[in-house]
Structure formats: C-alpha cells, structure tokens
Amino acid sequence: MSARAEAPALGERAEQPARTPVRPPGLAATVNALLRKELLVELRTLESVPGMSLFAVTTFVVFHFALNRNSVEGDLAAGILWVTLLFAAILGVNRLFVADAEEGGFDGFLLAPVDRSAMFLAKALALLAYLAVLELVAVPAFALLLLGPSLGQSLPGLLAVLALGDLGVAVIGTLVAALAVRTRARDLLGALLALPLLVPVVIGGARATAPLFSLTHATGPPGRWLLTLGLYDLVFGLIAFALFDFLLED
C-alpha cells in the first residue's frame, strides 16, 4: 500500500473495498498475545518485580535486626517467609492493571473480537511469573539472612508449597486488581481487598512450610495443608474466571 496512493478528492466516494475475512484468535492465542505484551512491558519498565524483590530482601533484613536473632526456625520462620511474600506480592498486584488503565489497554482489548477471560488468564500467569522471580531472590535471601536449618532436603517440599500458594495469590490478586484499578484509591483498595482473601493462603502456606523449617527436618509438607491450598486455589480460580468478564463491562 502506498501512503500517497491516489486518493479521491474530498467528498468523492470511493468503491467499498473488499474486506478480507479475518478469523478471530482463539483463547490460547489471545492469552499468548496478552502474556507476551505483559512481560515485554514489565521488562521495559521494571516496575513490579524489582520492587517486589527489594521489598522482600529489605523486610528480611529488618526482621534480622528487629528479632535480634541470627536464625529462626519452625513456625516463626514459616510465618516470616509467608507474610513477607504476601506483602511483596501486594506490590505486584497493585501494578498489574495500571498500564492498561492509564494507556488505554482496556479499550484496545475490549474492541477486539476475543474471549475476555483471556485477560484474566494472561494477567494471572504474568503475576505467577513475577512471584516465581520474586521467590528466586527472596528464598535464598531468607535462607542466608534468617533461616536456621539448611534448605537442602526440604527444597522440593518448599517448592510444592510455594507453587500452590503462588497460584492462590495469582488468582485472587488478579481478581482484586481488576476490581480496584478503576477506582481512585486503587492502591489502598487493592491491598484492603486482597489481604483478607489471601489470609487462608498465608495460613495454609505457613502451616505447610513450618515442618520443613524445623530442626528435625520433616520429609515433606503435611498433605492436608497442601490439599487445603489446592482446594482454595480451585474455588477462587473458578469464581474469578466466572466474574472477570463482568469486571471489564461498563
């Protein structure tokens, strides 16, 4: 197409061009497009993950001095890790839809002939990725600064608990972020809505992690807490998936 193609004079009607039939993308292709965009924007701005990671490491340093202890174990260690991860995650939750709200991303998406649930899935996956990177930084920092028992044997169990916890945070965080982003007090509202909903995730995560951080070195996390976390993720995943379309509506 030439930019200066022979345009009819103003007011002169052109022939209606033949419209190329376009097949709307499926759910997977839409999620893929949105996720790629999401990660690209984060890579360019570095607005979420570095802040989350720095917050977590700083919090561990504060705990280190505030508790006046070189090491913690058991319940206390698990509690410190999960509460720190929760607050760090809230920073990411609050930023999740900001670029879309401020730069017209919502409108651009809503004009496309795509399944709106794709945005929920892409955002939840992006948040999951941010949490994984956060934990790549935070867990070694925690082990170095505070944790008494070594992580070696308990690492596979810890990874399983973190994965289930992250899933819950990603699902609930995405739902809450979509609710809060269109309000003026979005930073406050996001945290106020997310924290109560995420308390069960923190309880489940901390209870499942505590035996892994004990001096006696449990072989794995307790199954009932893993099951609790899994069920909570599933229930909120279904609720969020069902509600998300309505949150995008006018």
Add this chain to the structure above:
Amino acid sequence: MPALLLEGLARHFGEREALSDVSLSLAEGQTLVVFGPNGAGKSTLLRVLATLLRPHEGHVRVLGSALPQEAWAVRGRIGLLGHEPLLYRQLSARENLRFHARLHGVGEARVEELLEAVAMAGRASEPVRTLSRGMVQRVAVARAVLHDPELLLLDEPYANLDPAAVELVRPLIGAACGHTRVICSHDPSGGLAEADMVLGLRDGRVSLVAGAGDVESDAIAELYR
C-alpha cells in the same frame, strides 16, 4: 439495512446526562460528522457505538447488531480512533501494532504495510513515549485500521497532524477508505466536506441532524455560540 440506527439513545454518568434522545440512521459507506462544543457528548456517542459504553435508554443497532446484547458480534468490525491512542507507551510502534494484530487475528505483513503507509517504518522500533504527538497519532491511525474495520469511529482524527501527515493518513481514514465513518470534528468547513450527514450536539441533545447538503457552515458555527 443501515450501518447505524439510533432511536432515543440516552446515556448518563450518575446524575449527568451525557446523551439524551439521540436518533438517526446512517447508510452503509456514508460518513456522519458530529459537531458540538466540548462536553456536548460527541466522545460518549463514539464510545457507545464502539460498544465500550452501554446505552442506558433507547435502541442502538450498529452494523445490524443490537447493543449491548449483540456487542460481541460487532467487536472486531469497528475501528476506534479516540483522544487516547490506545498504545502502550513503553512498547514500540511495531510492538504495539503486532499486539493489536494478534488480538484481531491479522498477519504481521499488515503491520509492516501500515507502518509504511503512515511513514513510521523508520521509527517503528522506538518506544511510543519517545515519539512526537503527531507520530503517535499516525501510529494510532494504523492501529485503528489494522483489521480493516467496516465502521470507523474517529474523534478529531487529524488533531496533532501536520498537513503532510494529514495527506498521509487520508487514504486510510478519509473518504477514500470507503468505509462507514462517524467523525467528531470542530472544523465546520473541513467536516462538512467529508460529511454525508451532519449531527449537531449540545449538552448531550440533538441540535441539528440533516444531510450535509442541507447544512450551512453558519448553522454549525451556531452550535458553538
């Protein structure tokens, strides 16, 4: 069947009526130019037609589909160029267009074709935040027509564009494109030259609706007094 059919359309924001009792019909391939002072309801009208806002009263049919019930059927057939470019500032023009192309199931060749068409191929890899307003508007035009929409909704489409850039985008969004268009304008002579039909809005109400041939520039100017 008309491309647009509005009967008693109303839309309010809280207590404020942004649009009230708007009725008109626009045939396929024709251009409706909407005039009116700031806050008259022009942009709200475009957003209702784009399915981004629900009509609160009246009947609205766009490309044969009733809104809001059948909004899904017209998404992807509408191109919106509003005040916001709908581009991510941290991404380049090419990345933005590729993203929208994927959402509309359009191939990447179309992206390159449009970057050439709006003379942005040379700056296509630079973040949108580093581009001038005119350049951003050219990329926004490319975004709006990326999926070859049947209905173009254009809110002051030539704002921020220099005369050369206006000529550049005219084949894409001007009369030459041949699509049904709704244009919001503050330029009586330029707007009338593009119009088949004219709608004048004031405080959300219809002050004028007529064929372009029946409207004088003075009547448009009167809307702004």
